[in-house]
Amino acid sequence: MSMILFACVVRVRDGLPLSASTDFHLDQDFLECRKRLKALSSVLTRYPERGTAKERDLSIHFHSCGEVACMGICASRFPAVMAFCFLEELQWEFATAYDTTSVGLASRPYAFLEFDNVIQKVKSRFNYTSCAPTKLNFDKIQEELRLRPPMQVKLEEAELANGMMNGHAELPLESASTYRMEPVSPVGILSLVLNIMCGALNLIRGVHLAEYSFQEDRKGMGNVIAFLVPFVACFLLCYLYLFYSSARRVKVFVLFVAVCACNFYLHGLRNVWQILFHVGVASLSAHQILTRQVREKQPDCGV
Structure with missing residues (x-):
């Protein structure tokens, strides 16, 4: 040997x-x-x-x-x-x-x-x-x-x-740029699809409500923000799942709390089942991000 x-x-x-x-x-x-x-x-x-x-x-x-x-x-x-x-x-x-x-x-x-x-x-x-x-x-x-x-x-x-x-x-x-994530899982793909769907729903409701608020009731701007913040959070969760980022746990926690807080704020515009659906998708996405491991890229040096 x-x-x-x-x-x-x-x-x-x-x-x-x-x-x-x-x-x-x-x-x-x-x-x-x-x-x-x-x-x-x-x-x-x-x-x-x-x-x-x-x-x-x-x-x-x-x-x-x-x-x-x-x-x-x-x-x-x-x-x-x-x-x-x-x-x-x-x-x-x-x-x-x-x-x-x-x-x-x-x-x-x-x-x-x-x-x-x-x-x-x-x-x-x-x-x-x-x-x-x-x-x-x-x-x-x-x-x-x-x-x-x-x-x-x-x-x-x-x-x-x-x-x-x-x-x-x-x-x-190594610097973070030389690391990549492990391959996506079927459940991870599901979380991406659901996140995109939730983000789209939040954007559509937020834009419609914004048009009404600017024309009729400016007091409803809080609800507009409560729709648009989860829209941004959903796509940031998708990014965190797909790509490596430092301090992932902190970022995921902040985004998850933002989604939950905004959905509870929207109680009245959404029923309980809708709120639970959005919070559940955020929970699934957070779990997939935190359990997806980082793997080091092999150096492309021929040795």
Whole structure:
């Protein structure tokens, strides 16, 4: 079984991925560890040149040098000295192939995608050759780790720091624009249809009442507003169901309360069954929004 599962090279100042190994592990722990590594890569400037973070049966190791850091996910039983020997060799190979100017000018993720071949070769050698590092290099790294042990990083703190740097903590790994909702369900489609119907009914009644109020009774403007507010709320509920939005719970609660308050205000213009229908549709829609999960988009980077 492979001891080194994943490796990448990132730019230290902003965590921009420059190259990464192509791995197809579908294990949930590994996928979660990849997300944690990504969060950590964005805050490497907060840490010394070597560090280790534990994630269940996996470990994340990183080694920074100048503008570039090499990071890897290894099995926890893989010796730390071997992991840092691997990262140092990657560091040397990358420094040989690319200068600091090209690293600094990189503007898109995985700008040095071709270095993936080097990562794969070095990774395979360390995974399947017991004497991958030279004796001299092994002793050197071992002595350095003894004198200056790698910092033990808490991944929760790294994720929090990453979220604070991005200006939000709700989705610490990415901006909200890189997330999408899970596929709509049949009940969700029903809630959309009913919401559109309720919104249309509110708009028609509100417009008719507004025409009468402007001509005959200006005191009825409160009722007009009570029809138009639920009209807006219905379509906002549809939007919240279809697209991701931050603070969904608060927005759904405000819209649901607005629909209920306006319908109770309209008691007299609507009978009890009509009011219950509108409130019931709002309840169904709110439930569908809050139970529809967010899923992360897969990065379209070819790795």
